[in-house]
Amino acid sequence: MTGIILFGAFAVLLVIGVPIALSLGAATMITILASPDITVSISVIAQRIFGGLESTSIMAIAFFVLAGNIMTKGGISRRLVGFANSIVGGVRGGMAHTLILACAFFAALSGSAPATVIAIGSMLYDDMVDLGYPPERTAGLLVVSGGLGPIIPPSIIMVVYATLTGASVGDMFKSGMFIGFTIMATLMIVVLVVAKKENWPKSSQKLNFKDFFSNFINAIPALMLPIIILGGIYSGVLTPTESAAISVVWSLIVALFIYKEVRPKELIPIFLNSAKSSAMILFIIATSTAFSWLFSYAGISKQLVDAIVAMNLSPFMFSIIVAIVLLIFGTFLEGIATAVLMVPILWPIAQSLGINVIHFGMIVSISNVIGTMTPPVAVNIFSAASVSKLKMGEISKGQLPFFIGYIFIFLVVVLVPTVSTFLLN
Secondary structure (H helix, E strand, C coil): CHHHHHHHHHHHHHHCCCCHHHHHHHHHHHHHHHCCCCCCCCCHHHHHHHHCCCCHHHHHHHHHHHHHHHHHHCCHHHHHHHHHHHHHCCCECHHHHHHHHHHHHHHHHHCCHHHHHHHHHHHHHHHHHHHCCCHHHHHHHHHHHHCCCCCCCCCHHHHHHHHHHCCCHHHHHHHHHHHHHHHHHHHHHHHHHHHHHHCCCECCCCCCHHHHHHHHHHHHHHHHHHHHHHHHHHHCCCCHHHHHHHHHHHHHHHHHHHCCCCCHHHHHHHHHHHHHHHHHHHHHHHHHHHHHHHHHHCCHHHHHHHHHHHCCCCHHHHHHHHHHHHHHHHCCCCHHHHHHHHHHHHHHHHHHCCCCHHHHHHHHHHHHHHHCCCCCCCHHHHHHHHHHCCCHHHHHHHCHHHHHHHHHHHHHHHHCCHHHHHHHC
């Protein structure tokens, strides 16, 4: 009965358009008041909400959001595009390869899929279309390449997952780095095939060491940011939160004093936008903590674990089922919301089946990214539409071959656990 009230109230609130964070909190309150099996005081909601934010790892989310926003406004996109183009710009479909590589570089700074789409798309989309690249394919490639944002570290979704499960942020980042570059390579292979089949433009400009060296020097301050973040974490000198805080300091130095594309007075709106984005994420995490606690307190999670264990599912079959469930949820819920709602429910089951916490984390992370590419939520498609002025249907059709490549890697991750733990062994 308690489970029906809890999820029923949550579903109704979502359907009528109540924001996800408020839906989680309100469903928890309704269940405590309406369920005859729950005898705790309603004040426990406030306790659990504040308790859900008592983690230093959560602070890293706000710092990564702020650092990404500073670097987005600080001229980083142009330097990364120039550097990427000097590496791969001279082959058929070279600008498409540049787009993928630039998204990978930017992913190592922002950790956000829509931010990556907008930053790189605003730099490259119009020029690529003017050169003769198909608009739908270009926008579609931008959508899928933007999906590298939450996979190549630092990644906000991975920090959230690690907070929920106690997994090592550093290990999640290591796994994400390997899988992210695998996805990048796969997309480049798909581009080679599609570019040849559809006769995409080929640049007449020859690659030369002088341009490469010049673009590399210009990009060094931007490229230093992932080195600072990941180097600090992997060396053990810095915690993820400390590394994120230092990344903000470095971002300010680069934007204000090296690239000089941000003036002090422009920092105020950057801080405000970062605060709004961070608050939204943290509010979802806070209310989901109360929701998850009630789910566990009422014994629903134990019943669910017992029921699935009784089905004698293998870890292999359970991983496939989880992947399908998360993909479905990802079509109508934002990625962070899906994670904070489903991970506390699914992880105890996965743990009882002996599934590796990093492997499970990569399933969660990648499935949530795929949700950004699939309507109706599809924030990547909305972001690409704002850049390209194309309709969602046109972009969805254009992204198909690249989306299939992304799904292929996801299936490999789901079916082959060692792919997620390769760099950890």
